[in-house]
Amino acid sequence: xxxxxxxxxxxLDAKTQQxxxxxxxxxxxxxxxxxAGAFTDVEAARQAAAETRDYVLDHLHDLLVEYxxxxxxxxxxVHWASDAHAARQIVLDILRDAPAGPVxxxxxxxxxxxxxxxxxxSAGRRVVETDLGEFVVQIDGxxxxxxxxxxxxxxxxxxxxxxxxxxxxxxxxxPATLAYQARVHLxxxxxTAAVGISGxxxxxxxxxxxxxxxxxxxxxxxxxxxxxxxxVMGIEKLLPSAADLPVFLRLLAGSATGQRITTYTHLIRGxxxxxxxxxxxxxxxxxxxxxxxxxxxxxxxxxLRCIRCGACLNVCPVYRQVSGHGYRHPYSGPLGAVxxxxxxxxxxxxxxxxxSTLCGACEEVCPVRIPIPDMLVQIRHRTVRxxxxxxxxxxxxxxxxxxxxxxxxxxxxxxxxxxGLPFLFSGWTQVREAPRxxxxxxxxxxxxx
Amino acid sequence: xxxxLLITCLGDALYGEVGIATxxxxxxxxxxxxxxxxxxxxxxxxxxxGHWPEAQAIAAHTRRTFDPKIPIVTPSASCAxxxxxxxxxxxxxxxxxxxxxxxxxxxxxxxxxxRSPRRVAxxxxxxGRMINLGDTAERVVGSIKGVTVVVFGExxxxxxxxxxxxxxxxxxxxxxxxxxxxxxxxxxxxEVVSTDLGCLMHLxxxxxxGERELLLRHVAELLAEAVx
Numbered sequence: 001x002x003x004x005x006x007x008x009x010x011x012l013d014a015k016t017q018q019x020x021x022x023x024x025x026x027x028x029x030x031x032x033x034x035x036a037g038a039f040t041d042v043e044a045a046r047q048a049a050a051e052t053r054d055y056v057l058d059h060l061h062d063l064l065v066e067y068x069x070x071x072x073x074x075x076x077x078v079h080w081a082s083d084a085h086a087a088r089q090i091v092l093d094i095l096r097d098a099p100a101g102p103v104x105x106x107x108x109x110x111x112x113x114x115x116x117x118x119x120x121x122s123a124g125r126r127v128v129e130t131d132l133g134e135f136v137v138q139i140d141g142x143x144x145x146x147x148x149x150x151x152x153x154x155x156x157x158x159x160x161x162x163x164x165x166x167x168x169x170x171x172x173x174x175p176a177t178l179a180y181q182a183r184v185h186l187x188x189x190x191x192t193a194a195v196g197i198s199g200x201x202x203x204x205x206x207x208x209x210x211x212x213x214x215x216x217x218x219x220x221x222x223x224x225x226x227x228x229x230x231x232v233m234g235i236e237k238l239l240p241s242a243a244d245l246p247v248f249l250r251l252l253a254g255s256a257t258g259q260r261i262t263t264y265t266h267l268i269r270g271x272x273x274x275x276x277x278x279x280x281x282x283x284x285x286x287x288x289x290x291x292x293x294x295x296x297x298x299x300x301x302x303x304l305r306c307i308r309c310g311a312c313l314n315v316c317p318v319y320r321q322v323s324g325h326g327y328r329h330p331y332s333g334p335l336g337a338v339x340x341x342x343x344x345x346x347x348x349x350x351x352x353x354x355x356s357t358l359c360g361a362c363e364e365v366c367p368v369r370i371p372i373p374d375m376l377v378q379i380r381h382r383t384v385r386x387x388x389x390x391x392x393x394x395x396x397x398x399x400x401x402x403x404x405x406x407x408x409x410x411x412x413x414x415x416x417x418x419x420g421l422p423f424l425f426s427g428w429t430q431v432r433e434a435p436r437x438x439x440x441x442x443x444x445x446x447x448x449x
Numbered sequence: 450x451x452x453x454l455l456i457t458c459l460g461d462a463l464y465g466e467v468g469i470a471t472x473x474x475x476x477x478x479x480x481x482x483x484x485x486x487x488x489x490x491x492x493x494x495x496x497x498x499g500h501w502p503e504a505q506a507i508a509a510h511t512r513r514t515f516d517p518k519i520p521i522v523t524p525s526a527s528c529a530x531x532x533x534x535x536x537x538x539x540x541x542x543x544x545x546x547x548x549x550x551x552x553x554x555x556x557x558x559x560x561x562x563x564r565s566p567r568r569v570a571x572x573x574x575x576x577g578r579m580i581n582l583g584d585t586a587e588r589v590v591g592s593i594k595g596v597t598v599v600v601f602g603e604x605x606x607x608x609x610x611x612x613x614x615x616x617x618x619x620x621x622x623x624x625x626x627x628x629x630x631x632x633x634x635x636x637x638x639x640e641v642v643s644t645d646l647g648c649l650m651h652l653x654x655x656x657x658x659g660e661r662e663l664l665l666r667h668v669a670e671l672l673a674e675a676v677x
Contacts, residue, residue: 357612
């Protein structure tokens with residue numbers, strides 16, 4: 001039986017794969033120069049960022065309590081959600097008391113993680129994704145294929161078709177016209193929205209604020225136009241204070257999209273104050289655990305340093321072959337291969353850790369230096385122990401030969417006679433020629449010198 | 450100085466000529482080469498497959514087989530990374546002094562010359578990242594008189610081998626290989642050398658399958674040619 005990621009690759013059309021690979025390569029190529037321009041010492045910045053994130057994880061309990069207190073003083077209503085169900089329920093409870101009108105959403109991986117849209121729709125509310133990519137995903141009934149650029153698997157012709165089908169305007173593949181059609185459509189939703197939902201890039205403990213970055217301006221509208229704003233964040237997203245932002249904002253934008261800084265950076269301190277004319281009357285923060293406390297206790301703890309830049313997806317050779325959809329989870333690429341099994345269990349997603357060459361390109365670009373390849377091997381180890389290994393590789397026999405030189409040399413000596421059999425059985429030769437076994441030559445040469 | 454040669458499981462089983470070339474290069478730079486005959490595999494295949502007890506047994510065998518007081522040199526970034534980086538996760542024994550071939554040569558000193566000038570592309574095995582190999586192989590290859598090192602696109606990209614991955618995820622693996630082969634063909638090098646036999650076995654096999662013309666050799670073979 002083929003592993004799921006391999007199965008997906010077999011069915012993926014070449015055009016989509018090439019589009020994903022090309023876009024990923026472009027984003028990877030832009031990154032080094034921008035980071036080198038932003039920092040005198042990029043490696044020192046990455047190290048400092050990793051240490052800041054580790055400090056947060058080391059003091060997470062105390063920092064969350066402090067954050068709750070400071071945010072509450074600013075007027076935020078702070079909610080704690082132990083799991084996805086609890087988080088959805090908190091949102092639905094807020095919606096029940098909210099005025100009529102649609103829910104507008106900014107891009108948020110945390111809300112993808114808890115499958116929030118389906119819950120809102122089941123409760124009879126209209127929810128509109130306002131990030132352009134997420135909007136296309138939504139009208140197509142699709143799922144994001146990248147954590148930063150959700151429609152990396154689509155081209156503008158396909159977007160034009162979808163917009164025409166939804167009645168947004170005459171069919172076109174001109175990006176500016178498409179953006180305008182979406183803008184006109186979404187403005188109506190913003191104007192009438194009852195609730196805006198956003199994700200959170202960083203939450204600042206000292207300031208009791210949330211930081212949201214974006215390029216389109218839809219988050220600005222989602223978090224200010226409706227009377228109620230709900231921010232959903234994983235509990236690990238804290239930074240000690242605004243003094244940490246200069247490093248993190250540049251690392252995030254540079255690593256994610258090769259930008260010096262995102263077009264918009266919002267620091268949101270709470271609801272509209274009495275002397276302000278704009279902004280929501282109510283602001284809520286949902287602090288989502290959903291398995292993170294368990295990850296904190298595991299060997300995968302460092303994955304919680306992640307700032308969701310997507311650089312590891314862009315550079316990953318496997319991601320470039322299968323897109324985010326190959327990982328069948330909102331979190332894809334090397335990040336997803338660690339996070340999905342850590343959040344949802346090894347039985348459901350342990351196979352993702354095997355869909356990697358362990359090349360280490362992900363760790364090399366990670367702005368917070370997460371040792372992803374080591375974690376993937378650890379997850380493989382735990383999966384073998386706890387779930388088993390569907391692979392027919394005879395590891396016990398291999399280890400027996402590799403610990404008995406006589407057996408080893410006999411096997412090596414027999415290999416030319418066995419021809420390509422091991423390569424045939426493993427499936428190797430379905431896509432490549434097998435090598436000629438000419439290993440004997442070294443030992444006989446060594447003896448005859 | 451004395452060194453111990455680790456020819457790797459792939460060298461032992463499939464590519465004897467690479468072990469010979471490595472021994473010759475080491476002798477040419479003045480090393481007294483020892484070959485512990487009980488050597489087998491470093492244990493990386495079961496380690497990466499998640500079968501750690503088997504990997505631990507093989508690591509213990511390797512520790513018994515090699516003298517911890519004499520440096521190990523191996524024509525593989527991947528095996529060197531396993532011994533230096535992987536073993537630390539498997540046991541609590543002191544680290545073995547193990548060098549990838551070009552890494553050792555850069556430290557120890559190397560000079561060579563080719564009779565006919567050549568344009569060479571260097572693909573460093575990705576596991577070189579675990580031992581901070583960086584551009585070591587390019588620098589050693591570039592020091593050979595007559596060699597022009599050719600730059601190719603996206604050098605940070607893996608060849609797609611990945612051990613058992615190459616068989617279990619063969620469609621993905623072949624797709625990655627094709628992207629790498631496209632870059633290597635496009636750079637118009639006379640030959641491509643790699644630090645690792647895994648990459649070569651996979652890339653050669655895929656190049657032949659797709660009928661691509663590309664000369665792929667182990668870096669030890671080029672270095673051996675340059676010292677004779």
